[in-house]
Amino acid sequence: MFTKDERIRLIEFCLLNELMRNISLGTVNPTTCGSHSDMDIFTFFSSLDFLSKEFLRIKEINYNDFNSLKKLGIEMENKMLNITNGANTHKGMIFHFLLILASILQENSLEESRDRIKYLARFSFDKDFYNPCNKSYMRYNKNKVLGARGEALKAYDFPYNLDLEENNLDKAFLLLCNYSEDTNIINRRGYEFYLSFKKKISSYLLGEITLDYLENFCLKNNISAGGSCDLVSIFIFYKLLRFNYKNFKEVLL
Ligand SMILES: CC(C)(COP(=O)(O)OP(=O)(O)OC[C@H]1O[C@@H](n2cnc3c(N)ncnc32)[C@H](O[C@H]2O[C@H](COP(=O)(O)OP(=O)(O)OP(=O)(O)O)[C@@H](O)[C@H]2O)[C@@H]1O)[C@@H](O)C(=O)NCCC(=O)NCCS
Numbered sequence: 001m002f003t004k005d006e007r008i009r010l011i012e013f014c015l016l017n018e019l020m021r022n023i024s025l026g027t028v029n030p031t032t033c034g035s036h037s038d039m040d041i042f043t044f045f046s047s048l049d050f051l052s053k054e055f056l057r058i059k060e061i062n063y064n065d066f067n068s069l070k071k072l073g074i075e076m077e078n079k080m081l082n083i084t085n086g087a088n089t090h091k092g093m094i095f096h097f098l099l100i101l102a103s104i105l106q107e108n109s110l111e112e113s114r115d116r117i118k119y120l121a122r123f124s125f126d127k128d129f130y131n132p133c134n135k136s137y138m139r140y141n142k143n144k145v146l147g148a149r150g151e152a153l154k155a156y157d158f159p160y161n162l163d164l165e166e167n168n169l170d171k172a173f174l175l176l177c178n179y180s181e182d183t184n185i186i187n188r189r190g191y192e193f194y195l196s197f198k199k200k201i202s203s204y205l206l207g208e209i210t211l212d213y214l215e216n217f218c219l220k221n222n223i224s225a226g227g228s229c230d231l232v233s234i235f236i237f238y239k240l241l242r243f244n245y246k247n248f249k250e251v252l253l
């Protein structure tokens, strides 16, 4: 049985550990701020310390209802921005973990909870998304890229099934960058550039370019694979939950 403190730690553990990567690709880790001028590792510490406790507020709302989740999500985003002086450290993470936790609360097994994620994720295509001025909708119309919403629609298939024998977060990060539609890169540099980023990742995985070259490519072009960091935390979460699901659900209730 987990105590409340341990539940907080489980989420905190996932948010903390994605930061422990040696490979940055423009993101923040203990040795670099990557392509970010508005945040460093300490900004992440403050934000995740607050958020890991705040996620437990999910029990106070009607978590069967997407609009209640969205309302809590927006409140959490605003509080996060207050804590970080306006830097977006965990917007994606708030969305993902609210969906995942709501689904776990509603279902009786990890597998069933994944069907629930798919169900809830469909509601994120709401009137705010289909607003012609919404940049995510415009991006979807132009390039068919769904980003964070798309990963949720697939119930985080790739990080869920990613089976690395060693707990190698750098390897996980690279594979997740190779797989994901990271909209942070599109937002900063456009779709064509995003495709060339993906090509560079596969070239590195095939041993055709060095890590130094890849890291410099991201810095020089001012990109950051922040969406893939979110997926690393989800990978860690599912790895933990496979062995602790029953306990986690019981104390979450
Ligand atoms: C539904 C939302 C996700 C809304 O998303 P929105 O349409 O506003 O934007 P998206 O571009 O779709 O992405 C939002 C965040 O999702 C992360 N992300 C992107 N791609 C992926 C992916 N393939 N897989 C997983 N996650 C992904 C990403 O968040 C991370 O990056 C952030 C840092 O980005 P960065 O570029 O450095 O910072 P910015 O300030 O954005 O840009 P600069 O000014 O620096 O250039 C960091 O937060 C990471 O977590 C995207 O940012 C959802 O947000 C939403 O609906 N919110 C409302 C409330 C809510 O939570 N509702 C649902 C509750 S269940």
Ligand SMILES: Nc1ncnc2[nH]cnc12
Pocket (backbone or CB within 6 Å): 018, 019, 026, 027, 028, 029, 089, 090, 224, 225, 226, 227, 229, 230
């Ligand atoms: N370590 C990180 N650096 C930049 N953006 C992120 N989003 C989530 N984790 C991140």
